[in-house]
Amino acid sequence: MFGTAAMLSAAVACSQKPTQEPVKEEINLMIKSEQVAEHNGQPVFHYILDNGNMQVEMSNYGGLISKIIAPDKNGNLENITLTLDSVAEYLTKPNPFFGATAGRVANRISNAQFSLDGITYELAKTNGDNHLHGGVEGFNKKVWTPETYSNDSVVGVKMTYLSVDGEEGYPGNLQTTLWMELTPDNTLRIRFESTTDKKTIVNLTNHTYFNLGGMERDAQDHEFQFWADAYTPVDEELIPTGEVKDVTGTPFDFRSPKILGDQIAANGGGFDHNMVMKQEKSADMKHFVRVRHTESGRVMDMYSDNLGVQFYTGNFLDKFAGADGKVYDKHWGFCLESQNWPDAINKPNFPSPILNPGEKYVHTIEYRFSVEK
Template identity: 85%
Template sequence: MKYASILGTAAILSLAFACAQKQTQEPIKEEINLMIKAEQVAEHNGKPVYHYVLDNGTMQVEMSNYGGLISKIIAPDKNGNMENITLTLDTVEEYLTKPNPFFGATAGRVANRIANAEFTLDGTKYTLAKTNGDNHLHGGVEGFNKKVWDAETYSNDSTLGVKMTYLSVDGEEGYPGNLQTTLWMELTTDNTLRIRFESTTDKKTILNLTNHTYFNLGGIKRDILDHEFQFWADYYTPVDEELIPTGEVKDVTGTPFDFRTPKILGDQIAANAGGFDHNMVMKMERTPEMKHFVRVKHPESGRVMDMYSNNAGVQFYTANFLANYAGADGKTYDKHWGFCLESQNWPDAINHENFPSPILNPGEKYEHTIEYKFSVEK
């Protein structure tokens, strides 16, 4: 096994004032210890697979360069109790052999579904693997979630991170162009997990990258029906029976998709015939502006997660197809035991002219940032 550790220290200065005498006391220094651990745990296709732990002194994020994977997020509740809040496997090594529904993975080249597993670009028809009925899902048989990325750690006074790179060659999984992607996954001192993607291509192609973490802010003791959700979304994209967008962009008013004020998830699922697996419209087109997408609160534990992104939508998935799955720590994950907030372009956009374009041209740069900020409320 290989082991590496990086230790950094950030100092926060706090000034205390004696108001009556208007005298300034000496600054009080509080040290925050930032630490990265990197351990090689396996080899896959001749490349080393690492397990990383990012620790900012308040919470920890575990990840791997296999699949650009978030494997655990350990965060305090309102009483200071530390618990994992993501659905996962016991070890990174298990991800190499045990099928799982994209727990924590980077999904690409194109996340979500492409109808009939095909698209046309400049008159050329591209045929992809049918991995979800007659449709293509999350990049194919061996998408980005099954690749070993080249990786290196980095840190400064406020951030710990792992930088990963992967070259998807022309024709991989049926997609055109040599696509070079850099992925940064980092934890900051203010308890923000930031995920950044940058990609370039040498041939016109399509691209839609995301992270597929399943969250359960209650510490994965039961389902997520008691979680409270608020989306800053006025519209959503309806889907057919195969979960392919119909092309309509529908107002959420008067529907179970109206989360513009906080709603208890169980109530909304009951009103929506069993769950959500839909794109919530955050913007009508992709722009560099970061926007507050979603706020999730677990009232019992006090944990809160705020999500921000510069993308156009977020796939809201409530683990409708999860059943009797043997997860980490001897727990059995069942339906609605987790939720995904997959920042993305709108699904099947290449087949809908009224959707934001997923096309990436040579000379352009794809840039996508996601932030999950964690806090507690009593």
């Protein structure tokens, strides 16, 4: 796979009057792969997915999205994610989960423990007294086994990882497959499937930080709309209290478009909360969020089949030296982490994150990019 590239092209003829020459629209899907490092004896690859209009860069290290390069209303291409200068740098430079796959359980688990069938499982305390994003070496620090694929409608990378029984304190051998793919209509699709041989808990997501303005300044000028009627309040350690609260009359009411900076000010400093998108599990893909950046014209629509989305506004960023000489400061980017509600295993009234043998965990996320002039 070192230094290889594959390209697939499809020509679609538009119907015309018989006296006219057919007009053809070229759809070019391309993937490039290059080995850029080795980690624990396994090759680490950098991939570029290209549909002729935008590019998504990723890696099998950490199931990572390292860049999304998208056009603005004038056709100018810019990276719209917070990132490091190279995939290899992720192996050595600590960072706040830029673009990573978070698991085996994303978000926080209170007191770094949970119980299943009378057995208490102790986890690493990686966020105060709590457990965050899978532990000391979660899925974001694992080398996944990759396989590239393409057809006339998609180009992508399929990755697999086996999290063995007891890894980071979790029970069961958990086999996970991750697909990350780009379509001709500028949709980045992320799909997870997991199975286990022992009762366990699972909550996977992608942790990309977005800034549709191209990293020129913070993201407070972005406009957000959530299709969420409720959210889950948190305590001082950002652990959900167990309450499910109506957004009406609160800074969490984004049911009509709101400017992020206005809502951050109203909320006293930012968001790191679960927005409730569904009350019960279903396979239906729901329109979760629309984000617009008026100056660039970029628009991102997020869809998911999951129950919630963790809305994080980069509250803990502090003069972080990012890619291309940029310095990421507070609120420089935002995350929309599709997932089950946080700490659900310790909240009996929250949707269960338990996965049993014979069941399959399935989770699909779509980020659809467009431009408004």
